[in-house]
Amino acid sequence: MTDADLRIDALTGTRVVVTPWRQRRPNLPDGCPFCPGGLEAPEPYEVRHFPNRWPALPDGRHEVILHSPDHNSSFPALGGDRSAQVVELWSARTAALGSREDVNYVFVFENRGRLIGSTIDHPHSQVMAFGMIPPIPESELSAAACDLCRDPGQDLIVTRCAGWQAVVPWAPSWPYEMLISPRRHVADLPAAGPDLRAGLGVMLVEALTRMEALLGRDTPYMLWLHQRPTGPGDWPAAHLHLHLAPVLRAPGVTRHLAAAEFGAGVFFDPVDPQQAAAQLRTPPRDGTMQHQPRQR
Numbered sequence: 451m452t453d454a455d456l457r458i459d460a461l462t463g464t465r466v467v468v469t470p471w472r473q474r475r476p477n478l479p480d481g482c483p484f485c486p487g488g489l490e491a492p493e494p495y496e497v498r499h500f501p502n503r504w505p506a507l508p509d510g511r512h513e514v515i516l517h518s519p520d521h522n523s524s525f526p527a528l529g530g531d532r533s534a535q536v537v538e539l540w541s542a543r544t545a546a547l548g549s550r551e552d553v554n555y556v557f558v559f560e561n562r563g564r565l566i567g568s569t570i571d572h573p574h575s576q577v578m579a580f581g582m583i584p585p586i587p588e589s590e591l592s593a594a595a596c597d598l599c600r601d602p603g604q605d606l607i608v609t610r611c612a613g614w615q616a617v618v619p620w621a622p623s624w625p626y627e628m629l630i631s632p633r634r635h636v637a638d639l640p641a642a643g644p645d646l647r648a649g650l651g652v653m654l655v656e657a658l659t660r661m662e663a664l665l666g667r668d669t670p671y672m673l674w675l676h677q678r679p680t681g682p683g684d685w686p687a688a689h690l691h692l693h694l695a696p697v698l699r700a701p702g703v704t705r706h707l708a709a710a711e712f713g714a715g716v717f718f719d720p721v722d723p724q725q726a727a728a729q730l731r732t733p734p735r736d737g738t739m740q741h742q743p744r745q746r
């Protein structure tokens with residue numbers, strides 16, 4: 451185990467990394483450090499990566515990925531091609547960090563919006579390179595066969611495009627969660643190849659545009675990738691995918707996770723998954739499908 455300060459709660463088995471130094475990080479810093487010329491981006495850039503100044507994991511294993519020099523951008527505003535540049539950088543950092551001896555799992559994620567705790571609005575994601583295989587991917591990987599290669603059923607499919615599909619899970623933890631996966635069995639971003647990675651840029655725009663049409667522009671969300679562990683081992687169930695979870699259950703209404711979810715470990719979903727898929731398939735036609743850059 452190489453993850454400093456990893457603790458396992460004796461009662462529940464929950465894994466906790468204690469990071470007291472992160473308490474000192476600024477909560478909404480003055481001026482944007484991610485805009486070109488800012489603290490973390492002194493030179494012009496299209497996409498950029500750098501070590502997190504307030505890392506949750508040591509030894510350069512927590513990075514920040516900047517998606518665009520434009521402070522007010524988003525995947526839908528970037529469009530497919532420029533979103534694909536972000537996917538390419540996720541892939542390159544997966545390969546680079548995954549080649550390290552002290553790394554067994556590269557976890558890419560985005561927390562978007564203040565509601566979910568993002569301290570900087572500038573479009574960015576993060577990469578954590580764990581020494582361990584974290585428990586949720588480990589649980590998914592323990593399946594004997596690949597569940598993502600099964601037909602999910604028409605009523606859960608939201609959309610298919612560019613070699614990818616987006617479905618609402620049969621048992622979603624979040625009401626409008628989407629599971630986005632390549633339609634062929636590919637273990638990770640580096641193995642996907644440039645064409646399929648470019649397709650993910652297109653699919654991200656598509657899925658987020660549908661989500662925003664249904665739940666409102668700039669809906670706060672979480673996005674995370676699951677892929678093959680980077681250490682040794684055979685992982686037949688490793689099928690690259692993304693979980694996209696808006697943190698609203700209706701326009702303007704926050705979905706809270708609380709005592710039942712944390713204390714009982716059971717999620718309660720107030721929206722029927724087939725209904726969620728139908729709504730995401732055919733979002734309201736009030737013009738919100740056309741993305742406009744947001745105003746500050």
Ligand SMILES: [Zn+2]
Nearest residue numbers: 482485521572
């Ligand atoms: Zn900025």
Ligand SMILES: [Zn+2]
Nearest residue numbers: 596599635689
């Ligand atoms: Zn598969």
Ligand SMILES: [Zn+2]
Nearest residue numbers: 590676691693
């Ligand atoms: Zn997963």
